[in-house]
Amino acid sequence: MPMHLDGARTPVDGSGPAAAVRAVLAVDGGPPGAVVASAGGRGGAGTDWCADGFADLGGDGRPAVPMDLSVRTDLGSVTKVVGTTTALMVLVDRGEVGLDDRAGRYLPALATTPVGAARISDLLQHRAGLWEWWPLYLEDGPPLSTAAGLPLRYRSGAARHYSDLGFMVLGAVVAAVAGCPLGEAVARLVTGPLGLTTTTAGAPAPGGPVAASSAGDVVEREMVATGRPYPVTPTAAAPLGGWRRHVLVGEVNDGNAFHAWGARPGTGVTAGHAGLFSTVSDLVAVGAAWLDSLCGDGPLGRDTVRAFFTAGPDPTQALGLRVWPGGPAGPVLGHTGFPGVAVGVVPRLHRTVVLVTNRLHGRPTPVPTEQLWQRALAAVLPGRDGPDGPVAEDTARNGVRRCG
Template identity: 30%
Template sequence: MTDLHDLLSPYVADGTVPGAVGLVARGDRTEVAAVGAAGIAGTTPAPAPMARDSIFRIASLSKPVTAAAVMTLVDDGRLTLDDQVAKWLPELASPVVVRTPHSPVDDVVPAGRPITVADLLDARAGYGFPSDFSLPAVAPLFAELKQGPPMPQHVAEPDAWMAALARIPLLRQPGEAWLYNTTSDIQGVLVARVSGRSLPEFLAERIFEPLGMKDTGFAVPRGELGRFTSYYRADQPGGLQLVDAPDGQWSSVPAFPSGAGGLVSTVDDLHAFGRMLLGGGSTGGRRVLSPESVRLMTTDRLTPAQRDASPLFLEGQSWGFGGSVDVAAVEPWNVPGRYGWVGGTGTAAHIVPSTGAVTVLLTQRELAGPTPPALMRDFWRYAAGH
């Protein structure tokens, strides 16, 4: 019978990835496999063997964590979902919207209503990536805000970032469309301003320390760089190109801690976060979220038309707060209610409330597009028992 190590090993052997760590947990049974190495063989110094505690850039797996931070403030009574964000983000007090998605950035109309906390959480505030990246209002997200593949040392500090955001029109009216990524970064700024703490400080105090997520943060301490993997993207013909080494972009805390994609973590830390969600917001006697906040995070928020308009929801997904929610059994691994997401650095983490499962796959190869690669799909199929 194939085990998780047998499933992952061929993808290392054929050069698809230098290494991978996978975790599949149900109840008291947890299976973990670490295969390959933290970097490409033949480099100097020689890469360390991949291990259970290897540290990865988790990219968009940061989004559910940031959404959970916002919900802790809701639980505290310091925010409500209907609050207008302008109270804490005055840069967004009078947003304007391009007249049509194809309009120039100076052809704008006033927003029909204020942006709310819920709009940020469910990615319907009007900022973010649509299916067409060529639209004029999308270009400034890349040029001025450095949205896209994470590069933490190249982004301005939060106040300057928000000032730049205020100069960019919304692509769609608030509540009208699901748009990717940008609202999770805005959530991170919101958490900092409401709490009076930096986002790294707040996450450490309210989420990471209570859950024992000791290796999760926005940078890897110097003494732990030996456990940090290298990060690659596909190169022609068929090779891998180094994007970031262990002593690179994540070796110091960035000026802008990205709630959309800035975290590093391990399979066990992400397992702890998943267990908390499965436990209705608590685990090991420690409560992080209320059951109602977990329910809201893991409940579909989109209309069918909003769901169908996104190229990211190809296999039965929709969106809750900070992560996808499966709503249709399109593939063998789709279970309605499955919650989680994938990261552009080659990562994936989900919970399946109906079976009590947590699944985590961490690799260091950048995804080439919205369709999950074969390794990820085979992992999900395995985790679902198929």
């Protein structure tokens, strides 16, 4: 399906957010709670949403908290697009960063490393040959120089290999060009200009419920112990201060962002790949800003957004953004996040779709975010089939469903 980037508005006739929430919660072993929003029109006007289940099941002195539109959630890798990619859109639009430039131009200390030789566009398209993941908090030295010191895992420029490390480098580029720490740069370049009010670095904004996450670093402890899915060979067995074992509520789940980069409550710190918290409303606002700009009436340059929305050598990957087939609705561009979050825009419909779940909370074997996202998209977009077929049953969780 060719990309359709003229911002044409087409009515949407999918089943909507309520059906999407039912489909997500019906998955065997699915999340305790979910929110789905679908918004069209300038500025994300006309938002339909539905929430059901619990943001926090409670325990250890915490009360159970119903899932709601205002829930604060750890974005995980959605940080890559809300923070780093959108900041780069601004810097590219200003002419302060070139997509064909090498990272070493902006990070002179890395100029002689393979990381420094990578083009900004290759890093955005995950084609720089870097490791997908490495527990940098189990190594000595600053995380950026440690990442740059690792040998390439793949031949640079040969194929797409999704990489957290590449977005750590891109975050460092943003910080270097902005002349301030990345959290502050994102505030100046993204959250302020786009009018985001609940997108914060290192900890959730006050004033609303917070989605609970996993039992500490349980997932990454297993990844390190088994070498699966990535055959990492760190030099230490535990991070400074030890592994987290308590239920994470208001703490960044990603170990590199938390332990290595220091994205912790009270610091205002984020990494380029993870470390932001946000809400459904702010994610809708980000999608609306991209789409409005694509139509020539948003806060970003139209040509810049078109460039970032165009798939590269791999048809599933644009500049910083995943590309999913959308059926008759056309392609969906956006990103998923490990805690169970996703945001996507449908240019043909001028529509933003947002999914927030807490899939890691209280689930020994969490359902992959991608599976939940595909179900949500299938329910919201017309003519798009989900991975598991239609879901008709009502799966209200203890009568706490709210829709608006």
